[in-house]
Amino acid sequence: MISIAIFASGSGSNAQKIMEYFQSHATIQVKLVLSNKTDAFVLNRAASFGVPTYTFNRQVFYESNTVLQKLQDEQIDYIVLAGFLWLVPLSLIQAYPNKIVNIHPALLPAYGGKGMYGMRVHEAIVANHEPATGITIHLVNEEYDKGKILFQTQCSVETMDTPDTVAEKIHILEHMHYPRIIQEWIEEAV
Numbered sequence: 001m002i003s004i005a006i007f008a009s010g011s012g013s014n015a016q017k018i019m020e021y022f023q024s025h026a027t028i029q030v031k032l033v034l035s036n037k038t039d040a041f042v043l044n045r046a047a048s049f050g051v052p053t054y055t056f057n058r059q060v061f062y063e064s065n066t067v068l069q070k071l072q073d074e075q076i077d078y079i080v081l082a083g084f085l086w087l088v089p090l091s092l093i094q095a096y097p098n099k100i101v102n103i104h105p106a107l108l109p110a111y112g113g114k115g116m117y118g119m120r121v122h123e124a125i126v127a128n129h130e131p132a133t134g135i136t137i138h139l140v141n142e143e144y145d146k147g148k149i150l151f152q153t154q155c156s157v158e159t160m161d162t163p164d165t166v167a168e169k170i171h172i173l174e175h176m177h178y179p180r181i182i183q184e185w186i187e188e189a190v
């Protein structure tokens, strides 16, 4: 089996879709869900799938090898970021070269980089009267939002859209595509 670990900070609706998708997959399994928040709802979602969870604080994440050690102990092959809000330390990126994937709720390189995450992205899209937005699924390397793009797709932004309605449209796209793109990416790599 090829094992995935999902990192998420919040609700985890993407993590949920990914766990559903791979639940009965022949060769790929979600083996661990990690979070920087002990009360993140993603942990409940993981429990309902019987997927073990692991939480860590800032000091553990940035000043020790504990998380990397945990991933290695669990023989994790690929890392999936799904609404994970902390920057991944270089030591993890180097231990998993081209094996970390992220989803960004905009069409990178637009609306990426420092401070551009979650609702802030959708607020900026609406404030700037963008006619369209979308999702980007990309590899994570040393340059964060600049890793190789695996997939992008877009949706329109109408004048009556609000940051909340844009977020809903984006979630629909994410849920529709992220699990399949993860599968294709892993299958191409093996």
Ligand code: GRF
Pocket (backbone or CB within 6 Å): 008, 010, 011, 012, 013, 014, 015, 082, 083, 084, 103, 104, 105, 117, 118, 170, 171, 174
């Ligand atoms: C998603 O829109 C993702 O692109 C962004 O954070 C959101 C996470 O949503 N980085 P969820 O926790 O998967 O519901």
